[in-house]
Amino acid sequence: MQDVNQIRKDFPMLNGKMMNGYPLVYLDNAATTFKPQSVIDAVVKYYTDETCNAHRGDYELSAMVSDAYEAGRQAIADLIHCESKEVIFTSGASGSLNLVAYGYGRKYLKEGDVILSTEAEHASNILPWFKVAEETGAVIEYIPLDEEGRLTVENFKKVLTDKVKVVTFASVTNVLGYIAPVKEICKLAHEVGAVVVVDGAQAVPHVAVNVKDEDIDFLAFSGHKMCGPTGVGVLYGKYELLEITDPFMLGGGSNARFDICGNILLKKPPFKFEAGTPAIEAVLGLHEAVKYLQKVGFDYIEKREKELRDYLVSKMQELDHIILYNANADTGIVTFNVKDVFAQDAASYLNTKGICVRSGTHCAKILVNVLETSETLRASLYFYNTFEECDALVEALKTTTVENCIGIFF
Amino acid sequence: MSELLKNPQILREIIMDHYQYPHNHELTHSDEYLSVHMASESCIDDIHVEAKFDANKVVDVRFDGVACTIGTASTSIMTELMIGKTKEEARTIIAEYYKMIDGQAYDEELLEEAVAFQNVGKQANRIKCATIGWKGFEELLNESEKEHE
Incomplete structure (x- = not known):
């Protein structure tokens, strides 16, 4: 059995970095991933x-x-x-x-x-x-x-x-x-x-x-x-x-x-x-x-991502103002929107809480016809993410409102 | 400058108001208007700006499209500021606005409600949102002057 805390020690980017006064929570692994020291x-x-x-x-x-x-x-x-x-x-x-x-x-x-x-x-x-x-x-x-x-x-x-x-x-x-x-x-x-x-x-x-x-x-x-x-x-x-x-x-x-x-x-x-x-x-x-x-092992990687994903999705489903587009997906990609908040505004707000997610059409610009929305937020997990990081995202989403998204500029 | 425009709470509400109820937010598609499509390369902001000029005067400015709070509200406020101005006045206001976004000293009086965006420049990734409509209008201004050459 792998220990995520041991795994995290292998990654300099996961060693207590802060962003805007909060622990860095990196959930954009579909864009790029952190590197272990050996690499x-x-x-x-x-x-x-x-x-x-x-x-x-x-x-x-x-x-x-x-x-x-x-x-x-x-x-x-x-x-x-x-x-x-x-x-x-x-x-x-x-x-x-x-x-x-x-x-x-x-x-x-x-x-x-x-x-x-x-x-x-x-x-x-x-x-x-x-x-x-x-x-x-x-x-x-x-x-x-x-x-x-x-x-x-x-x-x-x-x-x-x-x-x-x-x-x-x-x-x-x-x-x-x-x-x-x-x-x-x-x-x-x-x-x-x-x-x-x-x-x-x-x-x-x-x-x-x-x-x-x-x-x-x-x-x-x-x-x-x-x-x-x-x-x-x-x-x-x-x-x-x-x-x-x-x-x-x-x-x-x-x-x-x-x-x-x-x-x-x-x-x-x-x-x-x-x-x-x-x-x-x-x-x-x-x-x-x-x-x-x-x-680390691909069996572990797959299992860990699924556990994190299921946890994050279940927590997000408890929030009335979150729209999930792929609740049943097979991997660590969670695509969603905050009701009535433009995705980029929400991503900027989450950034003020130290959380990195992607907003936009994610380079798949013709998919908007399927999702029927012009843009979405995407949190993408990897095996080194933690349940606490999922909690940090969910907590920050609770206060993601248009007012607060504008509030970051004051 | 009005004391109200120094109150952060009021400034927030100005942005909120222009985001939820944007002004001049309908295109005419009329031949009397110049038109430009502004699609941000770094985010999804994607708007059309229209402007009608009469000799040296900005008669009307309109916009439509998909954009974030900052993109929508800054463009809405821009349209209000530009309508009725001479081209020269318009250029002065635009220059002051860019100075503010760039963190330089600027003339608050000229910018009126646009001072609400005074801190946007501190978040570098949102500068494009705060200027997309302004840059669109500036292009139309340039185009209108070329026509008269």
């Missing part, structure tokens, strides 16, 4: 004791860093159950999703082909496909969400035709926090020859993911949402798909040979996708983050 140490160690480029130079230091970089790749492969050559390091989930859209989608989609997605997607997983559709003549169609905003197999079947070439969706949505039935969707999509792109930015940090078992074709996620550094993310792709996917960028490190006539011989995946010097320290830090999460 910070790995980043600092690279700059203090190990600085040099990876994959370059015939000297010991470079070989050491190259090995450490590749060990990071292996750690990611073990985490999501694939081979290390199927792991591409990118700048983040957005970089990964753009790579699939431009390197695969733009190359293979044709006029009349269908890209299936949902109205709950983050901008990073819909805007690149808008562009692909515009350039190829493919069309984007949306899988209808059910009344709670969930992606269901039943609704997916209704819109799946043999014209569908790409199916792309978040396996955990960033606004509503539902877990999508990935395995079933992959199976059905493959039956019509479609490729499945999964935005795992909100999934990989919170639930165990197995790309082989679920038969996912492409999976994108970010390092910084799973206790790792910013500036690094991952694109997993089945190796045979990576072989036929074009790189997004060309440059040093991605080619094996090139000549003055413009002939380029690219390296094999994953290296053909990693032109230029990567965020080496971020990969080393991400490796430590993976180790940390595995030490």
Whole structure:
């Protein structure tokens, strides 16, 4: 059994920081997460004791860093159950999703082909496909969400035709926090020859993911949402798909040979996708983050988030002036509004109590049609949050009124 | 300056009032008006501002859209302040308002009810809310002067 107080000691950001005279209560983990000391140490160690480029130079230091970089790749492969050559390091989930859209989608989609997605997607997983559709003549169609905003197999079947070439969706949505039935969707999509792109930015940090078992074709996620550094993310792709996917960028490190006539011989995946010097320290830090999460254990992480979430939701349901949009969600995302208070006003008020929540449309701007509200507040929990922090939010919500929101300016 | 405008309780009520019952809060969509869409890049404030000018005079200013308390109330007060002023007077008031938001010395008399936003600048993330309507009107003012060149 894990002790949350022990866990919190690993995170400098959780060591008694104050905000506006109150203990800092960080509930914006869907945006980014805090880093344990081991991750910070790995980043600092690279700059203090190990600085040099990876994959370059015939000297010991470079070989050491190259090995450490590749060990990071292996750690990611073990985490999501694939081979290390199927792991591409990118700048983040957005970089990964753009790579699939431009390197695969733009190359293979044709006029009349269908890209299936949902109205709950983050901008990073819909805007690149808008562009692909515009350039190829493919069309984007949306899988209808059910009344709670969930992606269901039943609704997916209704819109799946043999014209569908790409199916792309978040396996955990960033606004509503539902877990999508990935395995079933992959199976059905493959039956019509479609490729499945999964935005795992909100999934990989919170639930165990197995790309082989679920038969996912492409999976994108970010390092910084799973206790790792910013500036690094991952694109997993089945190796045979990576072989036929074009790189997004060309440059040093991605080619094996090139000549003055413009002939380029690219390296094999994953290296053909990693032109230029990567965020080496971020990969080393991400490796430590993976180790940390595995030490804590995904069983614990899932269980803990669910307990916190159920507690927070039950307390919020006792308040008459709180509107909950996803009371039945599967992960630590709680999306709500305070009746008659504009979300941004409420977020500013909560900030004066030391509480960090997000207001807005959370980069999923077309979802407003489903929620029928222009903006919401979002509290997103991680395993290091506490019941006391949930209480602090609930107490502050009790006094969240328009008058008090204006009162913060006086 | 009225003593009332020094009382925080009154200032709060001014903001509250303009938020709940915004003035000039309906667009005309008329050809006689210039119009601008202001969508904040950092938050959801998303408003349209319309203004009608006659030679050197601000005849009417209107707005509509979705915005927070500060965005709505500051735009509502701005419309009241601008209507009936000359363009030059309008520009002076706008400049004083920006000075206040920026934490510099400013002319309280000119700003009237807009002094209610004197502390908004202390919360950097809300400065855009307090200026979105003002910047929209300023764009229309610039546009109207271009037309006459």
